[in-house]
Amino acid sequence: MPEKKSKQLTFSQIDAVTVSQRYDPTTVFTVLQELSHYPAWKKFDWDELVKKTSSGISNAREYQMLWRHLAYRYSLHDDFEADDPMDDDSDLDYELEPLPSISAESTPECSACVKVMMASRTLSESTPSSSTIEAPLTVNFPVCHSFRTSREISDPSNLMEQTSITFPVTVQRQTLPTVSSSDALETKGTVGGSMASKRKRKAWSEEEDNQLRAAVQKWGEGNWANMAKGDNFPIKRSATQLSQRWTTLRKKDGSGTSGTVNSGATVTTTNTQYTAEQLATRHSLNLALDMPFKKLTAPGMTDPGRTSMSINNQVQSRNTTQVSTVRSSVPLQRPSQQACGSPVKPTATSDNPVSRCIASSAREIKPANIHSGAQTVSRSNAVPNAASSAREIKPANIHSGAQTVLRSNAVPNAVIVARELKPAIIHSGAQTVSRSNAVPNAAISARELKPAITHSGAQTVSRSNGIPNAAISAREIRPANIHSGAQTVSRSNAVPNAAISARESKPAIVHSGAQTVSRSNAVPNAAISARELKPAIVHSGAQTVSRSNAVPNAAISARELKPAIIHSGAQTVSRSNAVPNVSPQFKVSQTKNVAHLVPAGSSMAKTSISAGLHSNQKVHSNVTSVKEQEKRVSDSGSTPKEKVTEKNVVHAVPAGSSLTKTSISAGLPSDQKDKHVTSMKDHEKIVSDPGSTPKEKVKEAGASALITQSQIDNKQNKVGLDLDKAKSTPSMKVLEHKAVPQNPGRCEEQGSVKNSIFIPKPTGNGNSNLNEESQVQNQDKKASSVNGSSNQPSKQE
DNA sequence: CTTTGGGTTATGT
DNA sequence: ACATAACCCAAAG
Known part of the structure; x- marks a missing residue:
């Protein structure tokens, strides 16, 4: 029996056994429950507590002792008549480790313990609830107290044995404490009849x-x-x-407005995630304690770091959502995978500069939340001949941390591999597979970089300076949302003899970031290839496979560039200036798949085309609105003069040249009815409904909407007839770019679709994406004709 | 079986 | 009253 108090002790299984030998789980839970309900601002009045307690404990000192044992490993002595005063809190300076280490094996057992305890409690109390859950529960107890909970096995000698026991557990079903206050539970046939609602x-x-999220x-x-x-x-x-x-x-989560971006260590609600085990335990505790989970705060504590017991601690730390007093300075680890209480950085590193020839690997690093920490598989200094790999790094949330697989300085002959980096949300962190300085003969590969949402971080597979003979490859970069980050497979300066390839870059939505496979300056003898770049929607970013300046003898290939919709960004496979001997396999200007062509510059940082281009939103908004109006019209049979006001139009906000300035998404309507991709259907519907003659206005505010050639090409054939029909709805007012349409006759008259094609203007300076960008802007805004390919936008009645 | 589209309801302005 | 968000259902893929 542990007797010594010491700082940062953990509530061990031994302690649990000690308690359980002495107290019934129900008693323990009752005490915890009562204490948890105790006003937080109040100092514990043990006498008062004991008077009201239903735990069966009648002695205030004993009551206190039990609590202190649970919370601080206070010794469980038998002498309740001790002379130390009840209000002596000196021992409370010694708190238990907030997140004690729990072995991977014992974690599920802890969870099982809770379940069993819960079961025992509910059984003993025979709540008058109707339905019960019955299931065999197999628990592998290395050290536990199952005999007490099952109430059938009563041999204490089994206590320390490692046994595997199967309990027939019958648990009273209880209502979930998860229902919000505004919601009633009456939906599911509480009384036998009315399922009707x-x-x-x-x-x-x-x-x-x-x-x-956890699920x-x-x-x-x-x-x-x-x-x-x-x-x-x-x-x-x-x-x-x-x-x-x-x-x-x-x-x-993608909106980034729901308090998910935290600068501090605290966690806000929306991003707290739980593993299933955590949830199970948590839920079990809920049931067992018969209380809303949020009340599991360590009661009466002035120091929010103090907690009640280990399991409670875990629960608490998972429940930072509503417990304002808990500071989750220690991010929770997935208990079944890793030991709890590991430091902030779930790292698999080999940072030791002394070590050589190290192979460090991390598999399935899946922290639930990384708020300010960096998840790193790295090797930092002067570590030659190292191989570091990370598989399945799946942080749920990275708020401000960097997920990095990198090697920084002077690391020759290294192999850095990262597979399946799948952060769910990266808010401001950078997901990087990079090597920065002077790394000769390196191979850097990243497979399946799939961040769901990247808000402002850069997903980068890059090599920056002076890296000869390198191979950089990234496969399956599939961020769902990149809001302002740059997805880059790049090599910037002076990289001779390099091969850069990116396969299957498939961002679903790129709002303002640049997806680039590029090589910028003075890169002779390079091969750059990109396969299957398939962004669903590129709002304002530039997808570029380019080589800009003075790149002789280069081969640039891009296969299957199939953007569904490119709203304002440029998808480019180009080589602009002074590039002799190039054989691009993919000619953009002649392909249907790429319509909105903006010559890409050499500078990645300058390729954020967003400039005032949110035509997408305009189009979508307008379309949606018109659709709805049409619906109304057809419903009423009248011809209302409804307006689609500028509320539905996203105004042109000229974006700066740098990526940091291109956060177009901020100005976008939060809701496009979630139909970014499918909104073309709406188009079809609109133009294909000849029945109605609504006199609708779709106001344009300065900027004209953009529908890229890809859209036109992809859809127009299909819609062609319908478009013709749509002439019968001339009152619909939509701007149109009559810019070299492939079906000029149609497009000119329908007035329902804005059409603009931008042919890259060969400029003297291919580097200047800024220029290109502004050209686009000009085209867009002023509808000035560049190369005669773009005409004045017109409004039609 | 999952996703999508449309209708309905709730909530905010 | 209107707009938007959230939710539910049915149909499509």
């Missing part, structure tokens, strides 16, 4: 959101059915609902 909506609570983290997106069916899945929603909610959540 088929559409009782139930708002998603914060906790449900977090649970969903997605565990099962991945798409397995909604499995989640919904999952036995211990806490969310009682259908698969469809899960899916829908997830899309909503993603949007939310």
